[in-house]
Amino acid sequence: MTTTVTDAPVDLGAPLAGDHLIRAAAPLSLLISPPVRDRVERGREYLRAVLADDERPVYGAKTGFGALIGFAGREDEADQCDNTLAHLGAGQGPDLPADIARAALLVRAWSLAQGVSGVSAHVVDGLAAMFATTFVPAIPRYGSVGASGDLIPLAYATQALRGRGHAYVDGERMPADEALRRAGLTPLTLDGRDALALVNGTSVTTAATALALASVRASHRAVQDLTCLLVDLLGADPAFLDPRLISAYGHPGAITVADRMRATLVGTVPSGGRALQEPYSLRCSPQLLGAAEDALRYVDGVVTADLGGVSDNPLFFPDDDLVAHGGNFFGQPAAFAADVLAMVTASLGNLAERQLDLLVDPARNTGLPPMLAAGPGRQHGLQGVQLATTAFVAEIRRAVVPASTQSLPTNLHNQDVVPFGTQAALRSYDLAELLRLLCGSLALGLRQAVHVGGRRPTAPRCAALLDALADAIAPVDPDRPLDADVRLAADLVTAGRY
Template sequence: MTTITPHTATDAPVDLGAPLRAVDLHRAAAPLPVLVSPAVRDRVERGREYLRTVSADDDRPVYGVKTGFGALIAFAGRAEDADQCDNTLAHLGAGQGPDLPADVVRAALLVRTWSLAQGVSGVSAHVVDGLAAMFATTFAPAVPRHGSVGASGDLIPLAYAAQALRGRGHAYVDGERAPAAEALRRTGLGPLALDGRDALALVNGTSVTTAATALALDRVRAAHRAAQDLTCLLVDLLGADPGFLDPRLISAYGHPGATAVADRMRAALAGVVPSGERPLQEPYSIRCAPQLLGAAEDALRYVDGVVSADLAGVSDNPLFFPADDVVAHGGNFFGQPAAFAADVLALVTASLGNLVERQLDLLVDPARNTGLPPMLAAGPGRQHGLQGVQLATTAFVAEIRRAAAPASTQSLPTNLHNQDVVPFGTQAALRACEVAELLRLLCGSLALGLRQAVHVGGRRPTAPRCAALLDALADAIRPVDPDRPLDADVRLAADLVTGGRR
C-alpha cells in the first residue's frame, strides 16, 4: 500500500562523475551538496583546452564561438569573449508569463550541470564549479513559464537562468523574489563570469524539458500507486468480490503492466471478505481497474526509459571530442524523446483522473454504493457531505482533458526556417507537471470520500492493509459532520496517499 511518510532525502552529495538519478532532481529543490571531483574537473579542462586549440585555427569553424547564432550563423559574432556572451544571452530575454516553480528551475540546472560536467561541451571549469556552489544555497533563478520550443535547447528559459547567475534579472532566495545581484549576495555567491562558449553551452540543451518530465513522471507514478491502493480500499469498503483480479484471468490478458498491477492489488486485498451483497459483475471503474492501471504501468515504463536516457545523455551543440580531434555539429539539443514521453504522461494522467473521478461518483451514489447516503452526507439535506468535493473533481478532470492534447504534434517553423521542425517538449513537460498536481488532488478527493464512507455506515475494511490505510486517513482527517470547507482536507488526504509527492 502507499507509504504515508513524506519523502526524505539523504545528505549524500550528487557526484557529477556518477550517473544522475531522478531522485537527485527532487533533492535539488533544497540545498544540496554537489561534488566536482578531480576527475570531472580534469575532463572539463581537457575539453576547454581543445576548444582553445580549434578556436585558434582560422580554418576550423566552430558554431557560436566565431559565428552568430541560429539563423544568423553566416555572420561573424563579436570579437571579444565577454561581448559574445552578451550577444548570446541578451536577445533571448523574451520570455513571458509567471515564473516557473523554483524546484523545476533548480532541477533543470542540475541536469544542465551534469551535462556540462561530461567534458564535451568546451565550458570553463569555473562554470561547473559555480553551478555546483549554487546548489548548496537556496538560490533559484526567476525563469518565465513561456518561450521555449524545446529545440536548439530550452534557449529562453535557460538564458534567464544564466543571466540570474551573472547577477542580472531576478532570482529567489528562501522563496523570496529579489534582484539577482542581491540574491547572489545574500547566498554568498559571486556573479558567474561567462564567455561566449560558456553562455551558449548553458542555454543550448533541453534541461528544462528533461527535468520537468522527470518530476512529472515521479508525481504521476505516486498517484498511480495511490489509485491502486484506493481502488482496493473501495473494493473492501463496498464488500465487492476481488475475483476480477484472479491471476489466471489477468495472465490470459497478456499485458505485463496488468500483471504487475494485479499482483500488487491482490496483496493489498489479502484477507478481504466479500459481503455477498454486490452484483455479479462490478462497474468497469472497479472490474476493469487492473487493465486500465496496467496499461498506465506499461506506458510509465516507457517514460521511465526516456527519462533515464535523457539523464544519462549530453544535450548541447556543438560537442568537442579531443581524443578524435573532432568538433561535431548536430542536433543533440532536440527534445523529441521527452516531448513524446511527456505527452504520454498527460494521456496517462487523463485516464487515471477519469478512473478516480468515476470511482468517487460511484461512492457517493446511493444507487450503486450499497445503500450509503447520497453524497455521503451525515444528514442529507441538512448536510451535503462530499457534494462540493465532487463538483471540484469534475472540474479537475475537465481541465486535465483540455490539457491532454499532444504538444509534440504541434511543430511550427521558426528562426527563419533554421528550426523548421520543433518538438515543443518544454510545453509538454511543464503541462505534465501541472496536470499531475490535479491528479494528486483527485486521489485526495477519493481518499476523503472513502474515509467519510465508513463514518456514514460503510463497513470497516476486512483486509488488514486496507484497514491500515483507512486508519491512517481517519487519524489525520475528522469526519465531515457537520459540513465544513474541505479544500485543506483534500490536500492533506492527497499528501497521505501519494507520500507527499507534489
C-alpha cells in the same frame, strides 16, 4: 548564506536519477571528483586549440547564432557572451516553480560535467556553489520551443547567475545581483562558449518531465491502493484480479498491477451483496492501471536516457580531434514522453473521479447516504468535493492535446521542425498536480464512507490505509470547507504514509 546540507552529495561523475532532481529543490551538495574536473578541463583545452585554428569553424564561438550563423560573432569573449544571451531575454509569463528551475540547472550541470561541451571548469564550480544555497533563478514560463534546447528559459537562468534579471533566495524574489549577495555567491563570468553551453540544452524540458513522472508514479500507486480500499469497503469480490485471468490478458503492466492489488487485498471477505460483475471502474481497474504502468515504463526509459545524455551543440571530442555539430539539443523524446504522461494522467484522473462518483451514489454504493452526507439535506457531505473533481477532470481533458504534434517553423526556418517538448513537459507537470488532488478527493470520500455506515475494511492493509486517513482527517460531520482536507489526503496517499 550557505545552508547546511545533510544529504549525500550528488556525484557529477555518476548517473543522474529522478530522485536527485526532487532533492534539488532544497540545498544540495554536488561532488566534482578529480576525474570529472580533468575531463572538463581537457575539453576546455581542446576548445582553445580549435579556436586558435582560423580554418576550423565553431558555431557560437566564432559565429552568430541560429539563423545568423553565416555572420561573424563578436571578437571579444565577454562581448560574445552578451551576444549569446541578450537577445534571448524575450520570455513572458509567470516564473517557473522553484523545483523545476533548480532541477533544470542540475540537469545542465551534469551535462556540462561530462566534458564534451568545452565549458570552463569554473562554470561547473559556480553551479555547484549555487546548489548549496536556496538561490533560484526567476525564469519566465513561456518562450521555449524545445528545439535548440530551452534557449530562452535557460538564458534567464544564466543571466541570474551573472547577477542580471531576478532570482529568489529563501523564497523571496529580488534583483539577481542582490540575491547573489544574500546567498554568498559570486556572479559567473562567462565567454561565448560558456554562455551557449548553458542555454543550448533541453534541461527545463527534461527536469519538468522527470518531476511530473515522479508525481504521476506516486498517484498511480495511490490509485491502486484506493481502488483496493473501495473494493473492500463496498464488500466487492476481488475475483477480477485472479492471476489466471490477468495472465491470459497478456500485458505485463496489468500483471504487475494485479499482483500488487491482490497483495493489498489479502484477507478481504466479500459481502456477497454485490452484483456478479462490478462497474468497469472496479472490474477493469487492473487493465486500465496496467496499461498506465506500461506507458509509465516507456516514460521511465526516456527520462533515464535524457538524464544520462548530453544535450548541447556543438560537442567536442579531444581523443578524435572532432568538433561535432548536430542536433543533440532537440527535445523530441521528452516531448513524446510528456504527451504520453499527460494521457496517462487523464485516464488515471478519470478513473479516480468515476470511483468517487460510484461511492457517493446510493444506487451503487451498497446503500450509503447520497453524497456520503451524515444528514442528507441538512448536510451535504462530499457534494462540493465531487463537483470539484468534475472540474479537475475537465481541465485535464482540455489540456491533454499532444504538444508534440504542433510543430511550427521559426528562426527563419532554421528551426523548421520543433518538438514543443517544453510545453508538453510543463503541461504534464501541471496536470500531475490535478491528479494528486483527485487522489485526495477519492481518499477523503473513502474516509467519510466508513463514518456514514460503510463497513470497516477486512483486509489488514486496506484497514491500515483507512486508519491513516481517519487519524489525519476528521469525519465531515457537520459540513465544513474541505479544500485543505483534500490536499492533506493527497499528501498522505501519494507519499504512501500508511
